[in-house]
Amino acid sequence: MERRRFLAAGGVGASGLLAGCTDVLGDDDSVPERDPANEVADSIATAVGLTNTAALSLDSVDTGFEEPDTIEFDExxxxxxxxxxxxxxxxxxxDDDGSRETEIAAVRAYIGIxxxxxxxxxxxxxGASELSDSDExxxxxxxxxxxxxxxxxRDPIERAVSARTAGSEHRDSADESAxxxxxxxxxxVTDGFDELVSFTDGFDVLTTGYATLxxxxxYVETAQDQFSAEEYDDARVGFADATAAFDTANSTFSDGQSDAHEELDGEFDRATGRSDSLIRLSSSHESMLDGRELLEDGKEEFENEEFGAASAAFSGAQEEFTAASEELDAEPQPEGEFDAEFNQAQCRADNLGEAADEFAxxxxxxxxxxxxxxxQRFENGEDAxxxxxNC
Known part of the structure; x- marks a missing residue:
């Protein structure tokens, strides 16, 4: 990410910074008569100038959220x-006699923004510092x-979301003209606010989606163990739950990216790629479990010497195993992630497909x-x- 500037360069100018700093040294030594109206105006102008200066502090940030630990910011x-x-x-x-209520309310909202x-x-x-672990x-x-x-x-991101909500309320109530x-x-300032909102929304979506992912x-880890232990009914439930979670995470990432800052596109692409690949991993196992069920049906028909029905069941199983293999091969998973799980799944799909072929x-x-x-072919199927x- 490039260096972020949450306020446009030169946007908070000298006139804004000096608002409220009126001429305090007159040409004579006389003490002017106190004018409450002028004091109200001066106090309002001082509040505006101080708020402009506070806003300008965000423009001194030297890097972006890609390297949050390198950012030096004294709040x-x-x-x-x-x-x-x-x-x-x-x-x-x-000091106000009621004539400056509109301006005072507007400045109060400005301070809140x-x-x-x-x-x-x-x-x-x-939040970005904590989330950076997922990049590794x-x-x-x-x-x-x-x-x-x-x-x-999640904790700091949720606080950022609360700040966003409060800021939006102040913005909605602010009198821009005044x-x-x-x-x-x-x-x-509101342009900078919008930019920070887009980062807040983006990190909120990323952390929410990753928690679901x-x-x-x-679920996959548990279901993998159940599959290996031939606890197929339990494994089916586990893989179905995993697929549902990955689908939800994928939708969270896809739907939320449009409101997030464009500099988070890389994070969203990575997250979506992960959820896409994990959907394929879990759903391929669901296909394999469907195929295994057909294998068992076919073997039962074979034992009953219903060879035509057995062949049809084995062919149906082969279709499921082929579908599983194609899902695993559809597109590569993120490099270096879940390699062992994908290799094991591919091994299972290939051998189960061979078993179905031999049984048919x-x-x-x-x-x-x-x-x-x-x-002989039936024995070959059992070997497969x-x-x-053993995958």
Whole structure:
């Protein structure tokens, strides 16, 4: 990601920064008579100038969320400016005769917008730092670390979302015309606010989707073990749950990318690629389980010497195993991720497909009265089944 500037270059100009700094040194030594109206105006202008200065602090960031740990941002200074701005606004409100209520309310909303920007930025830095672990690897061996990373990222991201909501409410209530007349950099600040919102929305979607994706990975791991233990009914439930979780995560990523900042496109592409590949991994096992059920039906028909029905069942099983193999080959999974799981699944699909072929040939041979060939092909099928179990 390139260097982020949440306020347009030069947007918060000298006039905005100096708002409220009126001429305090007159040409004579006389003490002017106190004019509450002027003091209200000065206090309002001071609040605007301090808020402009606080907003400008976000423009000094030297890098993007791709390397959050390298960003140096001292939030205390802009927060102090906002505290001073609120104090000035309270002074204005105390001295106001009611004629400046609109301006005071507008500046209060302006302060709220800038405060929400600082809140979002600080929380996004924490969230992005935690989420960066998912860039390194995404593998079952790292499931606990990844779960901890995503869980840790959710807390600051949820706080950023809360700040976004508060900022949006302030923005909706702000009087743009009044603020512009007061030299507030409203347009520049709200453009920066929108940009931070797009990052907040993006990280919210990414962390939510990854949490669901990790649920699916755990389902797959359990179902893989059940498949190996020939607990096929339980494995079927596990793979179905995994596919549903991966589908949900994929929809979360796909639907949320349009509202996210374009600089997060790489993160979304990576996340979508992971969910796509994991859908294929779990659904291919569902196809294999459907095929295994047909194999069992075919073997039962074979034992009952219903060779035509057996051949049809074995052919149906072969179609399921071919579908599983094609799913696994459809497109490569993210490089270096889930290699062992995909290799095991491909081994299973290939050997189960060979078993179905041999069983179908055995049924056809038996149907033609060639029982010697039928016995040999059936034995070959059993060998292929054993090979699938040993994948």
């Amino acid at each position: 205390d200074e802009p927060r102090d400016r906002l505290t001073e701005a609120r104090t000035a606004l309270e002074d204005a409100e105390a 800038v405060e929400s920007m600082i809140d979002m930025f600080v929380e996004l830095l924490d 690897s995404f593998d079952p061996d790292d499931i606990d670390r990844l779960r901890g990373s995503i869980t840790a990222a 603020l512009t007349d007061l030299d507030a950099e409203f347009k520049t 990790l649920d699916g990975v755990e 040939a055995a049924a056809d041979a038996a149907d033609q009265g060639n029982f010697i060939e039928a016995d 089944l054993e090979a699938a179990e």
